[in-house]
Amino acid sequence: MLSQFLNPWTFLAGAVLVSVPIIIHLINRIRYRRVKWAAMEFLLKAQKRMRRRKILEQLLLLLLRCLLVFLVGVLFARYIGGCGGKEGMETRATTHLVILDDTPSMADAWRRDDGTPTDAFGEAKRLVYEKLMPATAEATTNQTMQVMRLSELDKPFPAKTDDAKVNALATDAMEGHLKPLQVSTVRKSLKDGLDAARALLGNAPPTNAKVVHVISDTRNIDWTEDGDTIKGKLTELKDLGVTVHFIDVVSPARKPDRKSPQSSNNVSIIEVKPRNRIVAANQQTDIEVRVKNFGSTDLKEVRVDFYLNGVKDTIPSMVFSSLPANQEKVQSCQATFTQTGSRDRPLDRFNLVTAALATVEAGDFAADNVRHTVVEVRPKLQVLVVDGRVDKRDKQEGDSFYLRKLFIDSFGGIDWVATEAPRLDGIDLRPFTTVYLLNVPQLSAAAVDNLDRFVKGGGGVGVFLGPDVKPEEYTARMYKDGQGFFPVPLSSKEPVVLTDDQKVAREIAFGKRVILRNPTNRMHPALYSIYTNERGGTAKDSEVERYFLFTNIDSYWPVARRGSWRDSESVKELYCMPNEKPIAEFEQEAKDLVRAVRGKSGDAKFEKARKFLTPLLRSIEETPAQVGVPLSLLARHLDQLLCDQINDGDESEPVLRDFWNQPELAEIKPLALQLRDKAKFGDPLYITKEHGRGRVAVMTTDAGGTHAGNKQWTDWPSGKGSPGWVVVVSEMQKYLAGGGGEENLSLGDRFFTEFEAARYKPSTVRHLLTFDPVKSEKPAGGLNPKALGDQALDQPANAVDAAPDAPRRPFQLSYADAKVPGAYIFSLTRLKGDKDPPGTPAEQPDYAVVAFNVDAKREGDLTRANTDDLGQWTDKAPLHNIEDLSWIDQLKQKPTDLSSRRWLYLLVLLLLIAEQAWAVRMSYHAKPEDLDLLAPSAAAAFAHTTAAPQVQASEPAVSA
Known part of the structure; x- marks a missing residue:
């Protein structure tokens, strides 16, 4: 009942005041007492004859007066029930909260009808201070409005709800705050915005109405990924009494008769990554570029330019001859790096590669046209080799002979470092790009832990088995039920040795003796260059696989076919041997x-x-x-x-x-x-695993050594099939050295890594290396990293039940504040360890580097969500566009109530006139001569001046 009034307490006061005329009437009735008087007896008889009519007349007068008081109360209480107000019109004090989408896709640009350029974010800002705030300022109740951007949900404007009252000054302040803002480079989900809105609205007065305005571009990719979660959060807000409006600010505006609105075409560079994250000076490496056409039309001759440390044309441009609609393509080019670090400029070792889309797009969305990656260049790459038979290290029958010959003679830029298995537990592995284990019987627990940390941190480990390997040790310590860095369990205590009959049958068959386990393996990073050409096209298998016809693998360690490794996405069986069972x-x-x-x-x-x-x-x-x-x-x-x-x-x-x-x-x-x-498929031969940020590659045979009895496990490195071995192992080295990179981290993502607490100082210095080919000029003297300040490393405390002498938990480097695309360099100080060789400096610089870019894969897709799909995800919440703004009138909160009805004032006036007229009529105004008509006996009494009985002044006479 009271909800039908804008001022319910005024209505209650009016209801009470209605009783005032009744009370006055009753008081007037009881203030007289009965006095017997003969003359009055005659009047009483006359009055009885007219009593019924008089009572009705008095009650009518009383009713008029009560009705007047009631209508005045209703007038001031502002009754709205049944007054034909607009549906959904809010009439209470209201707390407004605007969630402003400022993700990169809001930079989608177009031209207005008058030719002036604009974009979705500009239209969103204008909607706030030109439409929403002026409308709410006209409301007759208290209104507040705050704006929070998705990129900075913890910084609403104004900061406090109490300071957000809407008026002309607040509108000007909001305009001054929003106008200079630019689209953010960070992608955020609306689900985070709704969580923040719920928390902020919790500070609003409980009696206030609460309205959330979501101003966005309603991209399909956002709703496809998070639509169900957003729907759940909208339901929670609805249960709390919050009204949510969605406003799509992209042009052309949504139309009721077109459920899938038109979207802008766009081309994005969605990935740029080097084949190797660390290279030797003057060594070539591949740069892979992935481009996607998000538009609806095929494109031709799409060109990508490269900048190396801000200098163009150092790396040749790349041209995609065709780019079909809604398709992506990959191409690679080769780059040579010469810039290394020096004592004065140690950060010069990090070379920034910038790829920029040079082809003019049909649309004006440019946030995803530039992408960065970073390559560390060292004078030489250090490779650590652990040889199982140290006595044959430099001999042709040794385990490392062919591998060392390949690396030193063919690769160049390799610093070959040999060591023994017992020393592996104390060697500092961070200076090395890869570690090879060649026919190593077993490793200590400390050595296994050292290798595990090395791989998780981004290093690469290559393993060639052999006759001295103890399979139970590998399975127990390195595989660890799938938790270790070794990819597979070894299944037997004895290696497989082919019989003479099997060898004869192999010669007769003249088939491939190394078989690609799955055709999709051609796209694996360890094999990609073998099966693709420079333009990303598929190469003929026969170019390399023809040498697999002459490869003889006579012995190998079998792998347990069953196990969790079969279902692991991180483990891939690339090559296997043919099945040698009897047909x-x-x-x-x-x-x-x-x-x-x-x-x-x-x-x-x-x-x-x-x-x-x-x-x-x-x-x-x-x-x-x-x-x-x-x-x-x-x-x-x-x-x-x-x-x-x-x-x-x-x-x-x-x-x-x-x-x-x-x-x-x-x-x-x-x-x-x-x-x-x-x-077709026999036991696995070549298996890889992604472990942490690093990579592991395992060959179940050896690297070509000669063993007891002058027997070889395989002639692959030395026989007619050796060209195939050279190619496969060369790509293995590139694959292992290419780990550790976070090529596709997006701005706003979290970069995380760990460092040994005993070997590092607990702080890091941050630098940013970036270049904008549109705004920046060619740098003179190279790019200069921008200092970003120091950062303390986190160190979680040891477990409560940990032993007193337990090693401290590692330092943790966590960084999620990247907002500018580029390479972020973290400089640390590494301390000398107890097992480091003599002459090792007490402190050495160490680095972690990662490239952050705009999330082009999501933000580059400008396809807008279907209107019906949005209705399902938003539970049919109001959806508006930038052309039809009639709904904003509801924010003015000018409801139709009785106080705005002219007929009510006319009714009050007429009732007032009627009450006065009736009151005059009811008043006593008779003349003495009129008494003869009414009561002759009374008139006679007055004419003869009959004396009335004496009464006290305070007690007037009245008839019973």
Whole structure:
């Protein structure tokens, strides 16, 4: 009831005042007492005759007076019920909160109808101080408004709700605050904004209405990722009585008849990364660039320019000949780095590579057109090699002979450092880019921990097994049920040794003796350069894999096929060996498969496929029954049947691929795939693992040494297949040295790493290395890093139950405040350790570096969310655009109530006149001569001046 009044307490006061006329009337009734008087007896008789009419007249007068008091109370109480006010009109004091989206995509630009340039963020700012605040300032109740940007949710303006009252001065202050602001470089989710809004609205008076205005560009990528979470948070706000409005400020405005609004076209550089994060001076490395066309039209000749330390054309430009709509492409180019650090300028070792989109875009969104990466350049790269047989280290039959020859003769810029396994537990590994373990029997627990920290910190470890390896030690200490850096468990106490018959069968088969385990492995970083050309296209397998025909691997350590490593995304089996089992074991499975395929292929629709199926099925059925035939021959027939891992250009391939895609073959195809994989793939040969920020590569055979009995495990490094070994191991070294980089960290992300507490000082000095090809000129004398100040390292306390002599937990470097794209360098001081060699300085500089960029993969996608989808995600919250602003009138809070109705004032006037007229009529104004008409006896009494009884002055006479 009271909610129907703007001033409910005034209404209650009016209701009480209605009783005043009644009280006065009753008082007038009881202030007289009855006195017997003969003359009055005559008047009483006359009055009784008129009593009914008099009572009605008095009650009517009383009613008029009560009604007048009631209407005046309603007038001041401002009754709004049933007055035809606008639906949803808020009439209470209101707390407004604006969530202003200032993420990079809000820089989407266009031109207004008058030709002036604008962007989504500019329109959002103007909407606040030109529309929202002036409207709320007209409200008749108290209004407050604060603005919080997604990039700085902890800094609302004004800072306090008590200072946010809306008036002309506040509007001017808001305009002065918002106008200079630029779009942020940091991407934030609206879910964070809604959490912050809920917390801030908790400070508002509980009786106030609460309204949140979300001004955004409503990009589809944002809602696809977080829509369900946002919906839940909106439901929580709704349950708290908060009204949420969404305003889409992008042009063209949303239309009711077009659910998918038009979006701007855009091209983004979404990734730039070096093949190696650390290189030797004058050494070439690949720079990989990934570009995506987020638009709806195909593009041609998209050019990317490069700047090395701010200097253009040091790295040749890259041209994407075609870039289809909504597709991405990858290309690589080679770069040579010459700038290294010096004593005076130690940070010059970090070379900033900037890729900039040179092709003019159809749209005006440029935030994602520039991307940075960083490469550390050292005079030489240090490689630590742990040789299992130290006595044969410099001999050709040793374990490291071919690897050292490859690194020193072919690579250049490699500082080969040899050591022994017992010393590995105390060596400082941070100066090294990679560590190789060659036929090492076992490692101590301290050495394993040292390697584990090295890999997690970004280092690379390469492992070549051999006859001296103790598999149970590797599995227990290095694999650790999948938690260690070693990727797989070794399954046997003895290595696999091929028999003479198996070797003869291998020669007869003349098939590949090293097999790519999965076609998708061609895109793995350890193999990518083998199977792609400089323009990112696919190279022919035969260029390298033809040497796999001549590779002999006679011994290796088998890997347990079952285990968590099979399901781990961080572990990849790149190459394996062919299955050497007797082919007769597969005879029955082959017959069952042939019978099932023939049963389905008899349909008339498969007549074209039967031309190729008939001879293949016959070969698959008959081959296992042949004596002395290698299993690889059956695998080859199954490959030709499935055509999913071969692309030889034969006319049968497209026909058979279409055959296997038919629904009738849905149940048989998995059986065929399973049989082919069992027949084709043997034990793993080359396995990799991503561990922390580093990488590990394992070869289950050795690196080419000669062992007891003058036997070799493999002739891959030394025989006819050696060119293939050189390529694979060269790419392995590049892969292992390329770990540790955080190439795709976005501004606002958290960079985290750890350092040994006993080996470092607890602070770091930060620097920023950046370059803007649009605003900056060519730097004279090279780029100068900008100092960002010092930062203390965190050190969590040891566990409560830790031993008193337990080592301190490592220092933690955490940084999430990057807001300018570029390379962030953290300089630390490393202390000399007890096991460091003599002559090691007491303090040495050490560095951590990471590149931060705009989140181009998300912010570059300017596709706007579908209106119906938004309705589902927002639970049908009001959605407005920048053209239809009629809804803003509701913010003025000028509701229609009885106080604004003219007829009410006219009614009060008429009632007042009627009350006065009736009161006059009811008053006693009779003349003496009129008494004859009313009561002759009374008139006679007055005419003869009959004396009335004496009464006290305080007690006037009245009839009963």
